[in-house]
C-alpha cells in the first residue's frame with residue numbers, strides 16, 4: 419500500500435487519512451457499536467471495552483470548531499503563528515489540526531464556527547527519503 | 561488499618577543547579593526530611609523515589625549511595641507530573657498494608673529550559689504546527705478555552721491567576737521567584753499560546769522534596785506534636801470521554817479523584833482550609849476550582865475576580881506561589897505541594913500562614929493522564 423502510494427505521489431500524514439493519492443481524500447474513524455469513534459486502527463474500544471468490534475467509518479468533511487489556541491512559540495524551525503484547533507466533525511469524531519485561512523486573532527475566531535476539512539500538501543515538509551505528504555486542514559466553511 | 565502520618569518533610573529551594581546530579585538533589589531533600597523527623601536513613605524500611613528524566617536509571621538507589629546503602633527495598637516510579645504524588649502514595653500504601661512502619665518518599669527532577677510537549681514523533685514528518693500543537697502551553701490553552709466557551713472566561717481572568725500566584729511566591733523563600741507581576745505585566749508578556757503568556761506558564765526548575773511517613777504506632781512513639789495525618793490518598797487515570805484522546809481531559813480525571821478523596825477523608829470542600837493545585841498553566845488553575853468542588857461549575861471566574869482564592873480569602877489556593885512561580889520540577893512537585901500544606905497545618909508557614917488551617921488538599925495532574933490527590937489533617 420505505502421509502496422503504491424509512493425509511486426502515485428504524496429503519502430498520508432497520518433494512517434487514518436485515506437485516499438491520499440486520489441482526488442477524494444478523507445479521514446477515517448474506527449467506530450464501536452457503543453458509538454465511540456477513534457482515529458487509527460485498534461483492536462478494542464476504550465469506552466466500553468468491546469473487543470474486535472470496531473468498524474472503519476468515513477468521517478465527515480464538515481464540522482464545528484470546539485476550541486483552539488493561537489500558537490506563537492513552538493519548537494525551533496516551526497513557523498508561527500498558527501491556530502491549533504479541535505474540531506467536532508458532523509456525525510461524530512473529534513480531530514485536532516491547524517485552522518487555516520483565518521487571522522490568528524481571537525476576535526476573528528468563534529467557537530462553533532462551521533469548518534470544512536480540506537486536504538493539501540503538508541506545508542512542504544518531506545521525510546528523510548524525500549517523500550512529500552498530504553495533510554488535512556480546517557478552514558472556515560465555504 | 562493504621563492511620564499514616566507525615567513525620568518529617570522538606571524541600572530544597574527550587575532553582576537551577578546544573579552542577580548537581582539528580583541523586584545529589586534528591587539526597588539533599590532526603591536528609592532534610594530525615595532531620596525534620598529526627599530520624600536517620602538507618603531507621604527507614606523502604607524508599608519510594610519519583611523521577612521522570614532518569615526514570616530508567618535507578619535514581620532511588622543512587623540516592624542511597626549518597627546517604628546510606630542500608631539495603632532497604634527501593635521503588636522507582638514515573639507518572640508524568642503526578643510522579644512525586646505517586647511515590648508518596650506508594651509509601652503511604654505500604655504502611656496502610658501493614659508492611660512498613662517508617663518509610664521515605666523522595667521526588668526529584670532536573671529540568672532543561674524550554675517547551676515541553678510532543679515534538680516530532682516516530683515515522684514520516686514532524687506533525688507540530690501541521691496537525692495543531694502538542695506543546696504543553698497550547699494543550700492547556702485549549703483546555704482553558706473549553707472553560708471560555710462554556711462560561712465566557714476571559715484572558716484577563718486567566719491572567720489574574722498568575723498575578724495571584726506570583727504575589728504569593730514573594731512570601732515563600734523556597735520559591736524559584738519572588739517577584740510581583742501586575743496584571744498588565746502578565747498580559748503583555750510574550751504570548752506563548754493564546755491565552756497563555758510566558759508568565760502564565762509554569763517555570764522549569766530543578767528541585768527535590770522528601771517526606772518521612774510513619775504508622776500510628778510509630779507516630780505515638782516519636783511524638784505527635786508536629787505530625788500531619790494523611791486523611792486521603794487517591795490516584796486515578798483518565799476515564800473515557802469523547803474527546804480525551806485528541807484533547808486530554810484534565811477535568812474528569814480530577815473530578816473522579818476528588819470525589820474519592822472527600823469520601824475517604826469523610827469531609828467536604830467546605831472543610832478545606834487551603835489547596836495546592838496543579839497550576840502548570842494559568843488556564844489550568846481556573847478549571848480546578850470547579851473540578852475540586854471549591855465552587856460551583858461556572859463560578860471559577862468570579863472566584864479569581866473576587867480574591868476568594870488569594871491568601872486571606874475564603875479558600876486560598878497555591879499560597880506557595882504554585883508551579884507558576886515556585887516552579888515545577890516535574891517529579892518533585894507532588895511532594896513539594898505536600899510540604900507546603902503540611903507546613904501550614906503545623907503553623908510554620910510564617911508570612912504566608914493560612915490562619916487556623918486544619919485540613920489541606922494537594923492535587924497534581926500528569927498528562928496522559930494521572931491525577932493524584934492528598935488530603936492532610938492537622939493533628940496537634
Ligand SMILES: [Zn+2]
Pocket residue numbers: 450451452453454463464465466467468
Ligand atoms: Zn465501545
